[in-house]
Amino acid sequence: MTAIDTMGDSKFTNFDNMSLQSIDEDAELIPLLTSEDEEEMSNEVLPETLPILPLRNTVLFPGVVIPITAGRDSSINLIKDANNGSKVIGVVSQKDKDTEKPTVNDINVLGTVARILRVLKMPDGNTTVILQGKKRFEVAEVLTEKPYITATVRETSEERPDHNDPEFLAIIESIKDLALRIIRDNPNIPSEASFAIKNIQSNSFLINFVSSNLNLNVDDKQELLEINNLQERALATLKHMNLELQKLELKNDIQSKVRNDMDQQQREYFLHQQMKTIQEELGGVSHDDEIFEMRKKAKKKKWDDKVKEHFDKELSKMQRMNPQVAEYSIQRNYLDLFLDLPWNEFSKDKFDLKRAQRILDRDHYGLEDVKQRIIEYLAVLKLRNDMKSPILCLYGPPGVGKTSLGKSVAEALGREYVRISLGGLRDEAEIRGHRKTYIGAMPGRIVQSLKKAGTSNPVFILDEIDKLSSSHQGDPSSAMLEVLDPEQNNEFYDNFLEMGYDLSKVMFIATANNLSTIQPALRDRMEIINVTGYTIEEKVEIAKRHLLPKQLKEHGLTSKDLTIGKPQLEKIVEGYTRESGVRSLEKQIAKMVRYAAKNIAIEEEYEVKVTNAIVEKVLGPARLERDKYENNDIAGVVTGLAWTSVGGDILFIESILSKGKGALNITGNLGKVMKESATIAMEYIKSNAERFGIDSEVFDKYNVHIHVPEGATPKDGPSAGVTMLTSLVSLFTQKKVKKSLAMTGEITLRGKVLPVGGIKEKILAAKRARIKEIILCKDNEKDILEIKKEYLKGLKFHYVTDMHEVIDIAITGQKVKNAKKL
Template sequence: MDKIYTIVEKTLPLIPLRGVSIFPYMVIHFDVGREKSIQALEHAMMTDSMIVLSTQRDPKIDDPTEDDFYDVGTVANVKQMLKLPGGSIRVLVEGLNRCKIKECVKTEPFFEVILDEYIYNPDKVEQTPEIEAAMRLIMNDLEDYLALNPKISQELLTTVEDIEDPGRFADVIASYIFLKQEDDQSILETFDISERLEILHKILQAEIELLRIEDKINQRVRKQISKVQKEYYLREQLKAIQKELGEEEDYSSEIEEYKEKIRKAKMSKEAEEKALKEVERLSKMPSYSAEVGVIRTYIDWLIDLPWAKETKEKIDIKKARNILDEDHYGLDDVKERILEFIAVKKLTGTLKGPILCLVGPPGVGKTSIAKSIAKALNRNFVRMSLGGVRDEAEIRGHRRTYVGSMPGRIISSIKKSGTKNPVFLLDEVDKLANDFRGDPASALLEVLDPEQNSTFTDHYLEVAFDLSKVMFITTANTTATIPQALLDRMEVIRISGYTEEEKYEIARRHLIPKQLKDHGLSLENLSISDQALRIVISNYTREAGVRNLERNIANLCRKAAKKIVEIKTKKVSINANNLDKYLGPPRFRFDTVKDEDLVGVVNGLAWTEVGGDTLSVEAIVMKGKGSIQLTGQLGDVMKESAMAGISYIRANAEKFGIDPYFYKDYDIHIHVPEGAIPKDGPSAGVTMATAVISALKNVKVKKDVAMTGEITLRGIVLPVGGIKEKVLAAHRMGIKMIILPEDNKIDLNEIPDRVKKSIEFVFVKKLDDVLERALLIADGGKDESN
């Protein structure tokens, strides 16, 4: 090998190549886009136009290091450069000689390497019989390869036949045929001529075998296609025979039947033209065509939609009021708003107005209210759940170009309702999601806009359908997660939680009769005492609605049914004494007023998605270095409220009679029990500040006082939301006085009168007013601070 190569050491710039290997004698152009490669190219052009080209081991690496390209590459001469738009360069190079990279001396601003260039001397190569035989074998391989691979021109044989030098012969063939990167590199790294020819022969043999397998597969596919074509001709002949025998009438009668159905469907002009056009296409297709089923399904959808079918409304306000009262106990404000809506509909004859959005905790009857509205208006009712919907196609449908496409759930539900004017409930609108498949909330904007939905277009139907006569009602647990643009199209009607008295009435009037019927029982078989029912409400459920209450009543019915069947008794009586035998020990215990007044313990009020709740906020002061600790899994907003309250206390320590340097000498720990439950929100600001002042002054807080409100750094008490739910929670706890922000006074209009009569409401503007009513020192008590 030493005879046929002259080894010269050089230092040249290097360009790493991705997915391509350059051989000697090979002329090729490629694009250079990486900054390092461009710098190396420009350096080469400013010197002797010589550059090293080495292939990357992994073509996916965008920023290779010196370890990421092979040690054997090709010294090439840069023939031409052309700058392209976007900053990249198209370069034409000619491969000269193999080289071995010894050391990378520079990596910035481009790669520069020390290498040994192996300058090939073809005159010193011995034409041995072994080399001549290898070249003949490779020529035979090349003929087979080109016969199986039409992508490479047969002219390659002529080009190679004229090459006598075996080294150049191997390199030229390797540069023309399509090989794996590893195969190309193995040929490039083989300096011995005989060994290189042998490797090339093995690689070509393997490629030929693969090409033969591909050819077999292609032949099999062609036979299958020929079979399909043959069947097509046979079916056409069969069709002609059937026509002669008069058996084609079935198909043509089906086409006429479709046309008749389209005329009777009373579609819009656009939809009718589209349907007739599809029927015309169907008539021209052979019955065995795969597209026939797709067209039939589309036409059936157009025909089955209620283009002109609608129920006749019977708008009677008195009847509507009776239906709402029969189906729902309480909810007076909600019923009044719904009756107003129905009255306007009677006067105007149209529904162009805001979409009703019923917002409230789970189990308060949002869905059943929508059903009652449909019943009152004598309309069909249809419900669509939006919880977790994240695909826009769920609303607008799939385009018919997709396999398995279908209309969206809006159109599907309209078809299911059978009329074009149903009451359409969009349930859980606050739980819509979005991802790469689109934003269903944005798709709903057109559906819920009275100015647009008269021409709602489903992607599958591709024709407009009038939704303007549909009465849309939505439900949600909270408006916080509803997109603002969507919320703007709806009028929010809030349904708060029920009092224990309301739950009792609902259970007696609705839940117990319903469950008795579902379980095959009657009042003669099962009796539940009033006291037992109240215990179920207070000790076995903890919710704003009545869903869990209904589950517990169903549980009692099941156990009673089992007892009746098993021991053949005629009646089961459930009272306060034997209730735990049926439901087990009480699962919940609502917070009750503490037995005594305590220092640093304040009753707070909170709002959650499942209704109001009470929070017992505790604060304790210890000798220390002024650290503040907040526990109970509090969110960022709640922590900030606590810090704002403590800052206000520090700024006004002397006014409160507190050591001005308490923040240096004492540690403060604020804790909200039930630490496993995440808690966040600004409404506990005054509660935490009151607890800290109580602990610092060692003054007790009244046990039957609860409070809510946000606090500022100036001690101002700001209004908060969810007042009705919070007041109901305080009422369940047995609170006698509730301290509220002054600006929340208007929210008392929502509170039931029987609740307002049992609680004293105090409205405050500053934290000083809160302390005056909450701390015992202001009520004639003894100041216990020392």
């Protein structure tokens, strides 16, 4: 759009900046057209023929002055000729601006007669000509087309309204108004242009001037030029102006909105910068980067909407905090936990059961039925394929490989492995965490372990679940109930996390030494798998295949540095350990390995192949005599079988008589039930004295003392009943008890023998103690049938229902050496 410049009070127009620069500074300025000028102009007589100058991209309106740059040869020739002659030419617009050599068909026939005001040679070689429109004309007949078009022309009539026509005047006022508003709103038009508008007196010039300067394309301008009725032309111009104004307003609106947004952003940026500087001044560091990093990490988490929303909320809370205050680091810890915890991140299960079997066999000797049950569980898991895992509980004495079995299951499944020990845990918050408002609050052990695991479906070992205890700090078992309940554990609530966490894909494996101390509700939720202890032979195998190689490796040695033969391993098992599992066996083997390591380190000769003498040299004299009471020369000493949480064991019941009045003393740290068994046995003998060949008078002449050695170990349970009774019968009859015999069973006052538990462990303990015969209740026969044949090798079982049968088997006819005369 051509700009208008008015200087001082003189009514001159000039051209846009570009033109101004091109034109000589001192060039005469073109006066604005007055009504008189216009009058004069319309009275000018048109010549009959005119050279026709086609314009590519503008339309010349009567009265308006515009600069034209002529580049085409035909145009330059035309201007040169006309400038030297009458200076009057016909100006028309091209229909298509891209036509290089327009003929008569390529131009609009209605144009404007123009006077050449000035011709300037521009520095770039082009010719600029300043034209002023005079009046409209029509091309009548083309005379020549070369070197430029000449044609006969005729004047186009124009209908003008009456000068005082109020409608026309209103339109003119509106045009002025809008023009001023457009100038005001369009930053590209210098504000001085408004002076020009205000100073235009001629109405038709105003219309032409505005039409010429409006931001319209050539076709629209041509259309305006072609309107013969001035009032109509004024109206059409007004419409275009309206449109232009609307566009401008819209544009300005958008721009101011964008500017507002920018301003807001800039303001925030500015404030942040200021805050950063203040923080740095105060010695702190800015937390912007921290928050940015956290946001970046958060994008990668597979959170559901609820967690995401919560995190975003908490993060913006942190953003508003001062990093110097204590709450800030609490909040930071809290949000870090969200980022570090695995959410819906699962490792893919490997359900190759053959591989699983191989791994279990590789890591554990024996335990066939346990491994079998584990494989069955994995098979079910594979078939169900809902990733919901069963909760297993491996139950048995210490050191039998429960924990390490769990580890192998994790490896077999290809899952991560985590373990927590629940032994002695009393505080519920250990499991569920503390609310984060507490000082030093932390998430519970479950959530902490999952963070460590890094996946949401690890194998999770809950060691010693039987040792959970409750106290005034809450009952951890009730929290465990939620962990282990498949119905609830998909929303396990941790106090620190302040929201539920899905544990349903975690495979929990609990271990326990004692089923009776597990809370019944917890026990109900688990599949119990019994892992019993080992026989001597098995322990030797485990030592040979696993413990020795493992210890050698841990000490940086190989089998070339130390070999321990089977007889020596057996010696170690028998002479230096007394356990169902292999934990202390492993310790003894470690001692043997250290012996080799020490000699290698100090470069001293030593025997690589371990002999019995070396075992004794390293481990000291064998500490445990296998069977102290193997000889049966003393009356009243009987071998019983006991079950403890550390496995089966043999125990001895001793009883003696002393002069007195029939009192019964019981010692050996016995529990209430065991004491009652002693009383029952005593009373039973008294009432059946005759049958056992005892003179009933002796009961009043002697006191009886029953003792169970190893007084430091508390003992309880009914299963020593038969042993106590046998001991008392032997005592009162002074007869020998059968050699290498052990027994277990509860007695009633009627002399019935009742079944007892822990049979498998007891049998293993009996075997270790080289017992040959065992008396059991008839009802315990089914337990024996469940035990593998090889464990039973060399054992003879007597199944009884009545005490008389026990006495018949256990008490020999022979009196003991130095038998008392009662």
